Structures are given as C-alpha cells and as structure tokens.
Amino acid sequence: MKSSKVKASDVIKEIIAIILSLAIIIPFLLVIINSFKTKQEAVLMNFSLPKEFHWENYITAIQKGKLAQSFLNSILYASGTMAFTILVTAPAAFVLARRRTGLNQFIYFFIILGIMLPINFVALMKVMQALRLIDSRLGLIILYTAMQVPFGVFIIYGFVGTIPKEIDEAAVIDGAGPWKMFFSIVFPLLKPVLITVMLLVFMGAWNDFITPLYILNTASKWPMTLSVYSFFGRYESQWNLVFADIVLTCLPVFVIYLLGQNQIVSGMTSGAVKG
C-alpha cells in the first residue's frame, strides 16, 4: 500500500517536471522551426515542419540586419570586458580578502554596494563625454568593466579564502614581490572562480541592451542586441527572418551554456547557501 503511494507521487513529479521543461522548450522550438520557413508559411506560426528548409533566411537576415558587423562587435565587447574584468577585479579581491583592515572592509562593502545600485545613465553620458569615451568601442568595454567590478570582486573574494595563506608566504620568502607573487602563484590557483567570472561577464556583456542604447550612436558599433531589436522593428511581418535573427543571437550563449553550465549556475547562484 505504502509503496504504491510513493510511486504515484513519483509519477506526478515526473509529469510536472516534463510539463515545466516543455513550457520552456516549446517557444524555442517554435522559433527554430519557423526560422526555416517561407514568409507565408511562418505567418501561421505553428509547429508543422517547413516544406523545405530555407537556410537562406539566415543569409538574408545577416545581410539585411548587417549582423556580421554586430556579431563581431558583440564578440569584441564581451571578450574585452571579460579580460579587463579579470585583470582588474582579481588583484583587488585578493588584497581585500587577505588583509581585512577596517579600511579594506570599508572598500569591500563600498564596492559590493554596486551590485544593488542603479546606474544614472543620463549623468553617465556626461561623464563619458568628458572622458572622450562616448560612442567608442573601447569606451563601452571600459564602462562594462566598471559595471562588473562589484560582482567580480564579490565572487572572487569568497574564493580567495579557500587558498592557504602559506602559499603567499612561501612565495614571498622565495623573494617574490607582490605582483609576482599574485600573478605567477595565486592567479593560477584562482582558475576555477576566474572561469566562472569570465563566463558570467561574457554573457552579461553579450546580453546587455540598455547601455549601448545610451552610449553608442553609430549603427556600425552596435552589438547584436541593438541590431536585433532594430531588425525586429523593420521586419515584424516576416517572422521567418525575425526568428532566424533571434536564433543567431542565442546561439553563442547556448554554446557557452552547454560548455560551462556548472560554472555558470554556481556563479549565478553563489551566495545562496552562505550569503
């Protein structure tokens, strides 16, 4: 009696899990299937397979939306931000975690506050103008790096504690200065957390929409998100092209998610247990 009851609840669990997963998958499936149809077929927006797979929709979307340029821009912004963020936040988090003086604790919490603070984009524009960073590719990367400082420091700070202090001391006894000690000894040991931060920073920059909306005026500097949005506005009646465009934007994130799912999930949910 008891065992059959347990099984019934397990079956219900399985069914709920499958329904939920389907609810997530169905919209993506719809987008993918319709991205291969003709304009007329895609108007019906259903799950029937296309008569013929129109791969050329993707070529058309790339050409009409000038996506090749935007794709390269996004890759540049995301990987540039990734590299800068690591170089800037890892030494900071390391020192703040190792030497917990009153001042350092204050700096740490001052930085962490940024996880919550909103950015005043209108005033930021003024600052970016004054620094000659507005409407500039490098400017956007520097800005993204600044925006990632709080989160990067927060995650790396938590990990530094797992590396024994004796390692630093041994390096110093061997005559290493702080730079050498950090970059040749400690930095490699931070690899797991650095990979997590890199993945999250990459996705953060890839997914961002609001910042370039304020900061970039020139269409040739637009990232994928802006181009896709403007493409949607112009071709709203042609779902096949719009969907091909959406698939192209999701693809890199999907690949990264497949490769680094564990690091991404643990990074995005860090603090859940201890925090």
Add this chain to the structure above:
Amino acid sequence: MREGKVMNQSKMYPLYFTFVALILYIVLFIVPGFLGIYYSFTDWNRYSSEIHFVGFDNYKTILTSNKNYMGYIGNTLKFTVISNIIKIIPALFLAILLNEGLKAKNVHRAILFFPSVLPYLVIGLIFRSMLHPTTGFINQALRSLGLDFMAQKWLVDPNWVWPSIYAVDAWRGIGYVMTIFLAGLQSIPEYYYEAADIDGATFMQKLRHITLPMLTPSININLIFGITYGLKVFDIIYVLTNGGPGHMTEVINTAVFQEFARGTYGVGTALSTLLFVFMAVVGLFIVRFLNQREVEL
C-alpha cells in the same frame, strides 16, 4: 611559520592592487550617481549649452505633472512586489518537489535554468511574436482549439498587459529562483527530516519548522536579487510594450529613457536620482545585514 607572522602585511597585500577597480567603479558608477543628484536640480537639456540651477523644479514636475510620473514610480514598485511573489512562491514549491526522486533531474534543471542566461531582449522579442494578436502562436493555438473567446490582445488590452508581462517575466525567472532554492535545500542535513519523520511530523510542519528556517539564506538572496531586478527593470518592459498601451506599463527606467530621448536631461536625472537614493538606502541595509552574517560565521 613564525616568519610568516612577522611578514609585512601591507607590503604583501598592497592597497594599490585595488586602485584600478576602485577608480573605474568610482568614476563610472558612483560619480554619475552623485553628478545626477546635482543635475537633478538644473534645467540641463539637449537644446541649450547653458545649465541653470532650478531648485526643486524637476521634482515638482515629477510630483505634479500631468504626465503621471508618480504612476510610473507606482508601476515600478508594483512590478517589484508582484513579479517577485509570482516567481518566489511557485519556485520554492517546485524546488522542494524536484529536489529528489526525479529521473532526469539534471536535464530538467538545465532546461529550466536556460532562459536565465539569455538576453531579456530576446525573450521579449520571442514573446512579442508569440503574443501577437492576429498571427501570434498563442492566439492561433487557442483559435485552432475552438477557444476563440480566450484569444486576447495580450500586450495591447489594458486588462491583459500586466498579467502578460508577469507571465513572461516568470517564464524566464522561475528556473533561476528555483535553482537558488535547490542549492539551499541541498545544504539541509537529511537527518533533520528523518528525526521529524520519527516524530510523525506532517509535510506542512516540516516545511514550517525545518525547510523554511534552513532556507533563510536562499530566501534572502532571492529577495535581494529580485528586488534589485524589479526596481531597475527596463529591457523586458521596453521590448514587450515600450510602456504602452498609452503609458500604462511605464516604469522608472523606461521613463528615464524617454526623457533622455526627448533631451530633457534634468527630469531624467531627477527620476534616476530618486531610484539611486532609494536603492542606496536599501543597499546599505542589505550590506550591513550581510556584514553581520559574516561576523556570525
């Protein structure tokens, strides 16, 4: 070891390691916040190179203008509260449900988490297509099932626009909130439940006296992330409705962008400043709270 103790800590861990991060953060994050406070008391706009001090005029505009800025602030707060309730409570029960005894547990989790890594923009566009009144998937599916009366103008009808936004937001976010709860659930020792079972505790009793108290850190993190996200919300609203129909779904950050596009920077910074000050105060409480936890640990 003894030598380690006498080593000069300030030489080993020099403060200048923090300088680049600190300068970037201050110049591009904190300075605009405070500069915004200053500009919120001026008539700064696109059409004049001179900037004059105008006292509280921009704030008066926000309070009294017929453009209903107070309504946008209200919408932001409403979105923050409702979108979090809609995500957190179901996610909690789903996490408890899916924590154990599921066959393809990891596959389901990977799928449910996936929307959280995609751009809000893309999610918004997918659902704007699916919710299209005439050619959208949802209405076509309802009609083909003979449920024509259920087909709505989802993002245009004033009665349906907020529920549609909440639904899309929950579709994206529930998996994320749930994953945080799952991480928390895994940290609860199994023997707590075993002991409770021996005492004959019911599901609700176990939930109230074991699960919820032990999940406090996860609940806090979800609230912190959720409140921060809700107050700063922009992308999903901008893409789904752009504040419409009329200005029904306008929130602070979409209104700021409109002022920016219109060139009325003074009012824009004033709106942003209200959000900045409010979140700075909330943030200080949260940081203090986290700090205390750290001391306890």
